[in-house]
Each structure stands twice: as C-alpha cells, then as structure tokens.
Amino acid sequence: MIDFIWLVIALPLFGAVGLLFFGKRIGEPNSGRIGSALVVLSFFIALVAALPAFAGTLEPENVLLFEWLPALGVNVSLLWDPLSAMMTLIVTGVGALIHIYGTGYMHGDSRFPRFFTYLNLFIASMLILVLGDSFATMFVGWELVGLSSYLLISFWFEKPSAAAAGKKAFIVNRIGDFGFLIGLMIIFATFGSLSYSTVFANANILETGGATVTAITLLLLVGAVGKSAQLPLSVWLPDAMEGPTPVSALIHAATMVTAGVYMIARSAALFSIAPVSSGVVATVGALTALFAAVVAIGQRDIKRVLAYSTISQLGYMFMAVGATAYVAGVFHLMTHAFFKALLFLGAGAVIHGMHGEQDMWKMGGLRKKMPITFVTMLVAWMAISGIPPFAGFWSKDEILAITYGKGGAWVVLWAIGIVTAGLTAFYMSRLMFLTFWGKPRWDDGLEPHESPRSMTLPLAVLAVFAAGAGLINTPFRLSLEHFLDPVFEVIKVAHPPEGSTPWILAGVSVLVALGGIAYAYRRYIKRALPVEEGPRWDFLEEGFGVDELYGRTIVLPGKAVAESAAFTADARGIDGLVNGVGGAVKKLADAATRLQTGQVRSYGTGMFLGTVALILWLLVRGGAF
Amino acid sequence: MDIRVIIFIVFALAAVAGAISMVLARNPVHSAFGLLLTMFSIAVFYVMNGAHFVAAIQIMIYAGAVMTLFLFVIMFVGVDTSDEAEEHIPFQRPMAMILGAGLLILIVASGIQAWVNSRALTGRGSLGTIENVSDELFGTWLLPFEATMFLLAIAAVGTIALAQFAFTLRSTDGSDDE
C-alpha cells in the first residue's frame, strides 16, 4: 500500500545526482529551488504515507526494493512504521525549511548549486538511515550521513580550519562506527540476521541482562555516542560549526546527531533487556548534558554556544532512552529538532545580518535591527529553557519526571538533569542578552540588517512548531505515545510517576529555569557587562581542554607510533632485512667472483681437480679402495 | 719374446718421449714435432689393433693436415719463448704435477678395476678395413655422420667469419685492457 515510500528517498537522491552534474548549468537561484522543491515534495509524500499513522491504523510495513547482500540476508528494504514515519517527517519537514532558508543564506556563494547537491544527498542518506529495515541499511545511512556531514562541514574547504573540522568529524564518527560495526557482527553471529524484524522478535530469547545483549547494546552505544557527539566522542561537534549555518541547523542540531537516539530507540527491544547498558546510556547522557551545558557558558562564538547546547540536549535524550523512556526520548528529539533548528537558523540570520561576525561580544542590541529574527529566537529561547507551554518544557520535563520516578541512583541523574536545566536557561539567556539586548558593540562600519524573506519564513514556521509542538504529548493528552504505540508495544516503556509528583517536579524545573534566566538578566543586563576573560574562561571556552587532551594522549602518540612503524620498522626493519639479505647475497657473489680470475689455466686446474675428485668418488663408491 | 711386445715397447717409448718433449720444449715448433712423433706412434698402435683405416686417417688428418696447420700458425704467430720464463699463477706447476700424477693413478686404478670386474664380451670382431668401416659408418652411423657435415660446415663458416671480423675489429678498437 505504501510502496511509493521509496520516492521519499529517491527524490532528494535524484536532486543530489542531478545537481551534481547539471547544477552549474542550472545556476544559482534555480538549483536551490529545485533542491528545496524536491525535499518539500518528499515531505508531502511522507505526510500522505503517514496519514494512517495519525489515524492510528498504520500497520508496520516492509517495502522490499531489491536484494543486496544475499549471503548475509541483507536486502535494501524499507520499514514504514510510526517511528520511521515520525523521523521521516522531521527530517523532510525541517529539511525542507532549511533548504528554503539556504537559498537565501547561501546567496552569492560561488558553489551555490553544490551546496544543495550535498544537502539533498544528506536528506536522502538520513532517510535511508531512518527508513531502513535492518541494521545493515541503518549502517549504510549512518555512514552516508557521515559523508554528507563531512562534505558540508568542509564546504568552504579553502579555509584550512573547515577542512580540518570536516575530517575530524568523519574520523571521530568512524570511531563510533567501529563499535557499531562490531555490534553488528555480534548481532549477526547471534541471530543470523541483521533485519529488525528477526532480531527484535527474537530478542526475548536472549537472557535478560546477559553478556550477549549487554555487549551488543554497549557496542551500539559506542556508535550512537560517536554520531550524537556524547562524551567521550563529543569533540567533533563544536568544530563542525565551521560549516555553513543551515548545515549546522539541519545536520548538527536537528537530524543527524539525533541518529544515535533514534538508533537506541529503534533497538529498544535489545536495550530494554540490557539494564546495565541502559544505565550506561543514561549516565553518559546525564554527564554529557552537564558537561556541555557548563562549557556552553564559556563560549563567545554564538554558534559554538548552540553546538554545546545541542550536545547537552542530546544528553537529555540519551538519559531518556537510557531510562527506557523511549517515547520521551523521541519526543524530546522532535521538539529539540524544532527549537534547535530555529536557534541555529536565527543565529545564522544574525551572522548573515552581521556580515559573518560570530563573536557575541561584538553584537548586542540587535533586536531592533532584526525584529523577526528576534521574535522567533525568543520563542526558541523559551522552548529550550523549559518555560511552559513551549515545546521544550513538555519533553524535558517528561524525561526528568521519568528519571526521578525510577528511583534509586536514577535520582542522581535527575539531579544532574535539573542542574543542567538551570545552566541551560542561563547560557541561553546569556546568548540572547548578549546578542539582542544592550548597547551595540559592532565593529565600525557594520550595518546589521534583517534577512530576506526566504530566511525569515522558515524561522516563522519553525517558531510555530517550537512553541506548539510540545502539546502533542502532554500529561493531558498523550498523542505521541499512542502514535508510537505500535513500535514499542512489546517493550516495557518507562512512564512518568503517577499522582502529584510530576507536577512538583515540573514546578521545580520551571523554577530552576527561571532562576537561570534571572541570574543571567542580573549579570548581563542589570549591570555593566562582566569581563569574561582570563585563563579560566579560556579553559572553559576550550571545553575543559578535552581536545588538547586527546591531541596529547591519542593523536600525538599515534602519530609517533605510525612514524616509527613507517620510517623505522618498515624502512629499516623489514626492508632493511630484505635489503640485508640482498646485500649478503651480493657479498657472497662478490667473493665468488674472485674465483673467476680470467686465467684459463686456473679454470683448467679447477676442471681437472673436479675430474680427479669425481673419479676418486666413483672409485670409492664402486668399492675399489 | 713376441715381436709385438717389442714394437709396443719401442713405440710406447717414442710416444711418451714425443709427449714429454712437446710439453717441455720452449719452442712451439719443437713441441709440434714432439706431438707429431706421438701421433705416428699412435698410428702404429692402430695398425697393431687392426684399425687400418683409422691409422691411415690418423696419418693423413693429424700428422698431415692438423700438424701442418699448427706449424703454419706457429709461423704466423712467431716463435715467442720469452713468456714461458716464469709462472705467475701461484702453485700452478705443482698443482699440475699433482693432478697429472693423480689422474694417471686413478685412471690406471679404474682401468684395473673395470678389467677385473667386467667379463669379456664377444662382439662382431672384424678388421677395420675400409670396407668394414664404411659398412658400419654409412649403415648404423649414417645420421651422426651426416651431422658431422653440419659441424664441419659451421666450423668453416666460423673460421672465415673470425678472419673477417678480426680485420674489421682491429680498425675500430685498438685499446689494450690488460
């Protein structure tokens, strides 16, 4: 019935291929329009296909496209169920908006068509990731989004920092993929298949909390940690901000980085029977959330604040899926997609209006110059800070409530979450106050301006969702939960505690958030701007020096090992041995040439010597002596 | 005493004397005459063994043609005795002596050995008259005989070529690498 779902992937893929070859000929505005139109189209196709899901009548359906690796039983086939439908809608929906935004933002770039080639490629890859019906296809999408991310981060490759950031992102992701891949090996060795249907339907055969399932889930987690920039593989995401801002919004905030959460939610059948792994997931999430929130406070670059904020919010999602609150995790994934995309696009608009300036200390007072951007950012600010009734409040509080409700050590995680919520409110307020309030601190001669319609329109649309999307899953009306029911029906999904507890918890978190905002207000508006300089702030800005730590402990020793392998072990050791053998043979030959005197009579002597010896030997052998 | 014994002793002594004088003589011409003496003696032995045709060939080809060729070349090259003065390859002469003696002892030893161990065969024994030899040569051994034709032809061509090249090379390369 929904066989046509392949079109959702095919359209952006077609766009990517077409624009790759003909983009230059199509030229600037049109190539962007084609790219955007294809994604919009694919959004509407997905919407049509998802209609049964809204009605609650969607039966999960597999669409076989073609056989791929028969020896592993892997096919290229798609799974259309509420979870993938929801992810598809987010990806194509937010993706479409960001495409449209991109036509304005990338205006005048010499490689404008190429930008849309890559964006379309990304959409297609991300859809493969979410629509695939096996771990193998997920892995394919997983790697392909890594490729698009690489291409887009280093889009401005003439800038060495951009090129380096792209490379770093890909390599760090590959470290995660390494774990993922080993996870796949164990899955195949265990189930003899990589398809979701086989694996999940048989997951219950595995011993709960047993070594196999724990190993599988922990290895999958490694993959998720890499893709979703959780500790300890979080280092690539802040650098990824070197890419154009729409890319940061789409890939490094709304969609790709949430793939880890999607993967864990998709593998809920496995994670739900691996309590240890789930605990690890939640712990990683909580620690990352706190860590990134603290680091975000020290950032001066507006995009880096948002990057750390993304890491932090992803931490919440990990906390949720770790607490087996898969619906809550996915819910936060969705609301976060809206408000974080909005924040990034808003930040992009600011940067665009400021002619490329990204340092918040050189902004200020922009709310009058960019009213639309300001208003939409305001919505996003409220949403991420968790102020009701904006979207972020509902999803974040559901996570916190569930974590608290699990009791025991989970309360510690809840506490971390609450602290993070306060920090989030604080650093977001700091961003807003520094950017939009106060006196202008622009460089001389800078004329900030509002962005064109193509950029503000997506902002407005996203603002609507950032404000209202939370309402789909409130304690009053659990639409999303019902929507996702078919996906998690056999799994025990954690729910918020009953009674008044959630309300008290919500009150606490709102209070904390308001406290954060209030403190920021005092610090950045009421008083003269504080001086945030010095070694401590630098240390904070550098993310506690994690990058440098890795550089010293992994990269440099690794390089030293490689160099000693290449220039000592290989060149001198192995090849030295080879050449040594060659040299020894040559020496032997040189020694042998001494016998070659050139004197024919010496040769004669040798010949007769041989003759005598031969006759002697024959005689002795014949028994003469 | 059998006359054949006397003939053998006389010509054996002559052959050995010729051989030794060939080796020892400073002058290559003397050497050539020494060899000539040996060959005559051997021809005599051929006759004593009934190989009349081979004996004739021995005289004609060896004593006649080959030795003449040698003498001719000696004349061409010149009688140079100076370079025989001293031996500069270490141990060459003692080694040669030892090897010669060793060879002699071993050949004799193996000859005795073979003689003792093998039983006498009875062949088609006949005299080496021209008729008999040609029967054999053009019958059983026709193919090898024909093959020698190629050998001789090649040798002739090779000799002519060498003579030719020696002239052309001389004009292009006069260097002495020694």
Added chain:
Amino acid sequence: MSELVVTAGWYMALAALLFSIGAIGLLTRRNALVMFMSIELMLNSVNLTFVAVGKELRTLEGQIATLFVIVVAAAEVTVGLAIIVAVFRRRETASVDELSEMRG
C-alpha cells in the same frame, strides 16, 4: 712363465700416461698453441683406448668413435687456431695469461 702378450691393458696404461702428460701440458704451458697441442694429445690418447678396447671387445664401434673424434678435433682445431690468429692480430701475443678480461 707365461708368454708376454700385448693386451688392451697395456694400451690403456699408455693412453693414461699420455693423457696425464697432456693434462700437465695444458695446465703448465701458457702458449695457446702448445695448449692446443696438449688437447690434441689428450684426444689421441682417448682414441687409442677406443681402438684398443674395441679390438678386445671385437667391435668396430671403437674405431667409428675414433673417426668422429678426429672429425670433431679437426673442426675444433680450425676454429681454435682461427681464434688464436684473431687474438694475435689484436694483442700481438699468443699467451693465454694475457687474456683475462673475463675475470670477475
């Protein structure tokens, strides 16, 4: 006391002696011509054994072999002497010790 008879063994002993003398000549003389003569001597000594043993075994094959050896020796001498002449033309010497370009 038995009658003294010349047997093939005598010839073989003589041939061995001649062969050894030829070998010594080949190794000690450095005049290429004399070395060639030594080789001829050695060939002749072998021919002698062929003929003598052929008689003993009552076969003509020894003689046939001798004929072939003579033919080959003749060819060899022709070419060999031509080489000596060619060398002499270039080097003005017939001493093989001077010809050592092929040393390693």
Added chain:
Amino acid sequence: MFPVLAFLVGLPVLAAIAIVLIPKSRSELLLPVAFGLSLLPLAVAGYMVWTFDTAGGFQWVESIIWMERLRIGWTVGVDGISLFLVALTAFLFPISILASAKISDRLRGYLVSLFILETGVLGVFIALDLVLFFVFFEIVLIPMFFMIGIWGSSNRKYAAIKFFVYTAFGSAFLLASIIALAVNAGPVLQTVSFQWNDLAQVPMTSAAQTWLFFGFAIAFAIKVPLFPLHTWLPDAHTEAPTAGSVLLAGVLLKMGTYGFIRFNLTLFPEATVKYGKWLALVAVIGIVYAALVATVQPDIKRLVAYSSVSHLGFIVLGTFALTLSSVQGGLIQMVNHGLSTGALFLLIGMIYERTHTRKIADYGGLASTMPIFSGFFLLAVFASIGLPGLNGFIGEFMVLIGSWQTFPVLTVVAASGVVLSAIYVLWAYERVFTGPPGKANKDLEDLNSREIAILVPIAVLIVFLGVYPKPVLDRMENDVNAVISRIEQSTNYERPTFDLEGRLTVDVGVPEQGESPSGEGSE
C-alpha cells in the same frame, strides 16, 4: 564448442603481434589500434559475464592434454571465483592503455608489454592445470619487470629488481610445491598429473598438506602481499608508470588472493582449517600495520600502495574465515579494490603529469583549481575506505560480518582498520586538496575529456557495484559455497552456526548455510 577461453587469452597475443606489425612511419596509429584491440578481450569477458550460468561450476572448459605421461596440458575453465577477476582484467587494460597516452618513449614495446601482461594475467585466472598456471604466473613477471624498469620513474631499477627477485623467490616455492603435489598424488592417481581436477580429488596426509600449504602460501603471500613480505610493493608502485601501478594493484595482486582460494583452500582443506588462522593473523597485522604506515607517508603513491596492503589484508582474512559471507566478501573485495585503487593510481598519474611531483607536501588546495579531479578523487577515496553505497563497502562489510564467527578477536582488530583508513585517507585528502591553493598549483588545468573518459567507466562501476552487487554475488555464490562445502566434507570443520539457531521464533531470511543450494559441493 567454440574455445572461448583460448580465444580470450589469444586475443592479446594477436594484438601484440598487430602492434609489432604497424610500420614505423605510422606510429601515431599505435595507441588507437592498441586501444581498439584491447576492447576485444573486454567484449569476450562481457559476453562471459552475461552468459555465465549462476549454477556455478567450471564453464567453457577446454582440456587438451599435451604430455600424457605427466598429464600436463591446456586445461582451462572459468567458475564464479575467477569470472570477475577475468572481467576486471579485461576491463582495466583498455583503461590502462588510454592512461598511457603520454608515454612517448618506446611506445611500441610498452604496448606489447601490456598485451603480454594481459595474456599472462588472464591465463592465471583461467588455468586449471598447475603447470599452465605456473607458466602464466611467471609470464606476468616479465612485462611488469620491464614496465617498471624501463618506463618507471627515478629509482626504477631498484624497484624492478626488488619486485622481480621477491616474486621469483616466491615462485620457487610455488614450483617446488606444484611438483611435490603432483608427485605426491601419483600413487593414488596411478599417474603423475598436474590437472587441478585430478589433484583436487586426491586425499593427502596432513603432513603433506602442511608442507604444500605453506609452499603455496609463501608464493601467494608475497604476491598479495602479506605483512611482512610487503616491502616490494610500495617501491614497485611508486616507481611504476601509471598503467603499471593500476594493473599491479588492480589485477596482479589478485593473483595471490585468487591463488589462496583456488589452491590452498581447495587442495589442502585440512591444513587450511589448521593453519588458516595464522595467515589470518598475519593479514590482520598487515591491515593495522600498513594503515599506520600509510598515515605518515610523504609520497601519495606510497600512501596508496600501503593502503593496498591494508585492504588486501581484509581479503585474506575473509578467505581464511571460511564462511560464505567472508569468502564471498573477500572475492568481491578483490574486484572492488581493483576498481577503487586502480582509479586512485590513475588519478595520481594524472596529477603527476601536471606537477611532476608525488610529494603530498607539494600539493594543496587542488579542490579549488581542479574541481572535477578532486570530485573523482573523493569518490575513489571513499570507495576505498568502504563508504556504503560505493563498492568498497560491500566486500569489507561482508568480510567483517562473516569473519567474526571464526576469528572474533582478529576481526575486531581488523575492524579498527576502518578507522585508520579514514584517518590516512582523509588526512591526505585534506593536505592535497583543501586549503588555499599554493602558488605552484594555481594554474593547474582540470581534467580533459580523455581523462574524464578514462575515469567515468570506473566511477560508474564503483557506484553500481556498491548499490546493486547482486548480479556479481549471485554468480559467485555457488562456487564459493562449493569450496567451503569441500572443506567441510574432508575435515571436521563446520561452518559456524548462529547462537540462537534453532531457537529463533522468526525466520532469519538467510540462505541455509549448511548446504550449498545447488548441491554443487561434492563430486
């Protein structure tokens, strides 16, 4: 029946003769004629791929015994294991000829060498007579030696001799083992036979298997090359002309990995089961080690050469893991590596023609001056590090997933090659292509239409095989299955089963691994 294979192998010889016959005054015809003639074997190979019966087994078999007493003769055939290596060979030669347009020195000899090389390589892949195999195996050496030694770059003599001596050293073991194998089988067969079909049926003592297994293995390990016998490869690659590098990486190295499957696995099943792990271990060491070494190479061609060593480790690992997926993955990886590394060497050749340097440090910013070039390069690079959707992924993925059950620890270590390959490749890409273009690289011309024409077929195949490898995998599957089944029948080895097999409540959707679908396995 028309002798397709004799025709296939004979075509390059005829082409070489035709090249010789072109008069000196018309030497401008050399390249076009050579290119045209090189398309003929490709057409034959295409026909073979098209009409190949997926049921497997040897097809187009020709058998003419030449020496009855020793049973040596012209016995050839193609099965699913060799089919695509033949096709790859036939495919890479026209491309190599096109890539040689800049060769002006002794072009005629160069083209003749190429064609003789093609004959040799094709012969290796189709020979079913061990002596014939050895002859072809050796024929390959000679033109390659000349290609490196005459048309190579500065240090060519050293590289050519190193290449030759190294491989000849291995060949000595190969020859000795082949003879020992035939003699050893003599009493059972009542005759000495060098026919692969005869020998494959002869049971052998484990001692004999061990010796012969290692005899063959040394020859093939040098050819592959496996760590630590790999040091000839970087030198040979660096010094060889572009076409030489392409063919060396593309097909010559595959003679080793092919030999492992065709001879070691089939003829010595017991030794394979017993000692395969050691070769797998060496292969995995090679994967990691070569990847590390590649990281810091200052010369881009050396870097790719080391990456070859690393990638070929996967093939050998898969081969000795003895599961359907791993062996098949190794097999398709041979084809894929030929395409992607071949493309990389072609690209490096193109940039070398422009800059006359191979030093990574001398490049920089090429992406802005040569966008098409960098696009192709990126494609080849990602194909080589196994990006899904491109061909390199298929083999690597199948090998890794399939090998886990046999060698879990080794496979985990091998999988780290996935990370390392990303590091060396992307770091090199960064240094060569990104950043502002240096002064020397500012005015480089992008690829011309000839160069694009060379690369497009490879690029198409890279993508096609990555997206839809089924036609290839289908043609391989039964014969790979047969190889593994043979091992299962003659030893106590059994294909690993899944932990939950028999307890699964939902069908796994994998072809039954225990038996070969067509019953081809046994005689």
